[in-house]
Amino acid sequence: MSAPIEWSREERALYNPVFIALVCARVVQGHHQVYRTGCPLPLVVTAAVMALQPAIRVLLPRATASMTQWAENNEAVKVHMSANAPGLLSVVRPGLLFALQTDVLVLESSILDLRAGSIPATIRGRSPEAAAIQKTAHMLGRWLPSGGPTTTVLTLLGVRP
Numbered sequence: 001m002s003a004p005i006e007w008s009r010e011e012r013a014l015y016n017p018v019f020i021a022l023v024c025a026r027v028v029q030g031h032h033q034v035y036r037t038g039c040p041l042p043l044v045v046t047a048a049v050m051a052l053q054p055a056i057r058v059l060l061p062r063a064t065a066s067m068t069q070w071a072e073n074n075e076a077v078k079v080h081m082s083a084n085a086p087g088l089l090s091v092v093r094p095g096l097l098f099a100l101q102t103d104v105l106v107l108e109s110s111i112l113d114l115r116a117g118s119i120p121a122t123i124r125g126r127s128p129e130a131a132a133i134q135k136t137a138h139m140l141g142r143w144l145p146s147g148g149p150t151t152t153v154l155t156l157l158g159v160r161p
Contacts, residue, residue: 014052014130020095023048023137025104026123028114030141038113039141040150045096046159047140049088051133055080060136067147071156078158085159 027047031039050056059074071077099105104118123138125131147153154160 014127014133015091017094017098019130020048020092021099021102021104022119023051023133024092024096024099024112025114025119026134026137027051027141028105028112029119030138030143031145032114032141034142035145038108038111041107041110041112042154042159043141043144043150044112045089045092046154046157047137047144048092048095049081049085050077050140050157051137052088052091053080053084054129057132057136060139067143067153068156071147081158 024044027044028039106113123134144153
């Protein structure tokens with residue numbers, strides 16, 4: 001059995017269920033802006049886990065890029081995901097549950113949709129990191145599906161569906 005994770009004060013602020021619910025909602029919001037549909041649940045979880053990792057945020061493209069090519073050129077992402085995803089999932093799950101319990105997000109047939117007016121359109125954060133996480137989540141909601149079907153995207157990132 002592993003030791004409990006020790007979070008810093010800033011991490012506790014960022015990794016609380018309310019903020020994570022907002023991060024998940026930003027993924028769905030970004031996805032909806034491009035695809036005009038709800039976002040697959042595995043994609044929301046994966047994007048939230050990615051957005052929470054500074055090491056992955058610095059690797060993301062600044063301009064439009066092929067998601068498939070980017071994943072092939074950035075093998076370090078698979079390393080970061082395999083090392084950090086299990087711990088971050090313990091943070092994302094309660095946030096996603098909070099978003100569902102408060103009707104910020106609605107789940108139907110493994111597709112998450114954003115309830116209209118549930119989050120502000122403008123991304124703001126109490127810290128630069130909080131804003132960066134939200135912006136990254138929003139971008140990933142738009143960009144990750146460009147890599148193909150959800151199972152393909154997850155495979156490219158080294159994530160087991």
